[in-house]
Amino acid sequence: MLNGLNQEIGFFTDALNLRAYRHQILAANIANADTPNYKARDFDFAAVLRNARSNMANLPLAGTSPLHLGANPSDMSTWVKPLYRQVLQPSLDGNTVDTDVELAQFSDNAIRYQADLIFLRNKFQKLQMAIQGQ
Amino acid sequence: MSLFNVFDIAGSAMMAQSQRLNVVASNLANAESAVSADGTPYRAKQVVFTATPVRPGEQAMGVQVSAVVDDPSPMRKVFDPKHPLADANGYVTMPNVNVVEEMTNMISATRSYQVNADMMNTAKTLLLKTLALAQ
Numbered sequence: 484m485l486n487g488l489n490q491e492i493g494f495f496t497d498a499l500n501l502r503a504y505r506h507q508i509l510a511a512n513i514a515n516a517d518t519p520n521y522k523a524r525d526f527d528f529a530a531v532l533r534n535a536r537s538n539m540a541n542l543p544l545a546g547t548s549p550l551h552l553g554a555n556p557s558d559m560s561t562w563v564k565p566l567y568r569q570v571l572q573p574s575l576d577g578n579t580v581d582t583d584v585e586l587a588q589f590s591d592n593a594i595r596y597q598a599d600l601i602f603l604r605n606k607f608q609k610l611q612m613a614i615q616g617q
Numbered sequence: 618m619s620l621f622n623v624f625d626i627a628g629s630a631m632m633a634q635s636q637r638l639n640v641v642a643s644n645l646a647n648a649e650s651a652v653s654a655d656g657t658p659y660r661a662k663q664v665v666f667t668a669t670p671v672r673p674g675e676q677a678m679g680v681q682v683s684a685v686v687d688d689p690s691p692m693r694k695v696f697d698p699k700h701p702l703a704d705a706n707g708y709v710t711m712p713n714v715n716v717v718e719e720m721t722n723m724i725s726a727t728r729s730y731q732v733n734a735d736m737m738n739t740a741k742t743l744l745l746k747t748l749a750l751a752q
Contacts, residue, residue, distance in 0.1 A: 499747075503619040506743070510623040510736055511668075511678040514630035517637075517729055518666040518680055582732065593739050600746055607750075 488610070495603040497535055501528060501563070502596040508565055509589045512580050519576040523585065524565040531563055620747075623740035625671040627733040629679030634730040636682045637664045641723045648714040651702050659712040661688035661719075688713055 508524055515521040570579040644661045653659040667683040670676065690713045698707035 500619070503743075506740065507619040507622045507626065507677050510626045510740070513732055513736055514626045514680050515666075515668045515678060516732075517634075517725065518668050521668045521678075586732065589736065589739070593743060596743050597746055600750060604750055 491606060491610075492603070494536065495599055495606065498532060498599050499596065499603070501532055501535070502592060502599060504563060505592050506589070506596065509585055509592060512568075512585045513582060513589060516578070516580045516582045516585070519578060521578050521580060523568040523570070523580045525568050525588065526563055526565045535562075619677075620740055620744055622671060622675070622677040624737060626677055626679045627737040627740070629669075629671060629681065630733045631730055631737075633664070633666055633680040633682050634726045634733065637666075637726045638723065638730070640664050640685060641719050641726065644714045644719050645716065645723075647712060648716055648719075649711065651700075651709060651711055658692055658710045659714070660692075661690075661712060661714045662686070663688055690715075 505526065505528060508526070512523045512525070568579060568584075570581070572581065573579060640662045647653070647659040650659040662685050664682045665684045665686060666680055668678045669681045669683075671679040692713045693711040694708045695711050696707055697703055697709050700709045703709050
């Protein structure tokens with residue numbers, strides 16, 4: 484039962500964690516909109532989430548030494564590798580941040596984060612209903 | 618928690634942009650200062666932004682003003698023989714401040730500052746909603 488519960492909730496936890504991590508990356512892009520030679524970064528959310536789910540189900544990493552990286556899946560930065568964004572309008576100073584694109588992605592990500600929260604809350608409500616036997 | 622890093626990132630960017638605004642203010646105020654503290658005409662200053670991790674070992678990239686450099690462009694020469702600082706040919710060396718450039722710089726810094734403030738607000742909303750999950 485508890486394992487099933489974990490599987491139910493775990494997906495949303497992963498999704499929320501990934502959304503928060505993407506939020507941080509997009510924030511760094513916007514913050515560095517005026518930094519020379521800064522390259523905008525992002526990752527394919529759907530692909531990474533799918534990867535994370537299948538990896539955690541099939542191949543749990545064995546951390547035989549505390550120095551091993553990637554043994555702790557909640558630390559996003561060790562296993563999510565952000566890529567560089569394709570630039571449409573390169574600027575002279577080598578910066579590839581397009582503030583409009585980044586802001587659009589930022590808002591999109593924020594709304595999807597809130598959607599994930601609502602799904603998670605619904606899940607909890609359903610579980611509560613099942614527990615109380617209503 | 619990644620969302621808390623957004624505050625550090627946006628905060629560092631806001632600090633850098635306000636420093637840029639400070640430099641713009643200094644340049645505009647001294648656009649006509651033929652003599653600065655060291656006796657030579659005022660030289661326009663520019664900030665240099667670099668992306669640095671908000672904490673050592675952290676992947677989140679904030680912004681830092683790594684240096685304030687003097688603008689290397691040539692000084693402005695104004696013909697004014699009556700000026701006490703005029704040279705033998707009647708020219709006075711004036712600061713190399715480009716007022717139009719500084720004004721655009723100011724608008725850009727203001728907009729970036731606003732965007733970062735909005736970003737902080739969004740992160741705050743998300744965190745509060747996450748907290749409300751436990752209620």
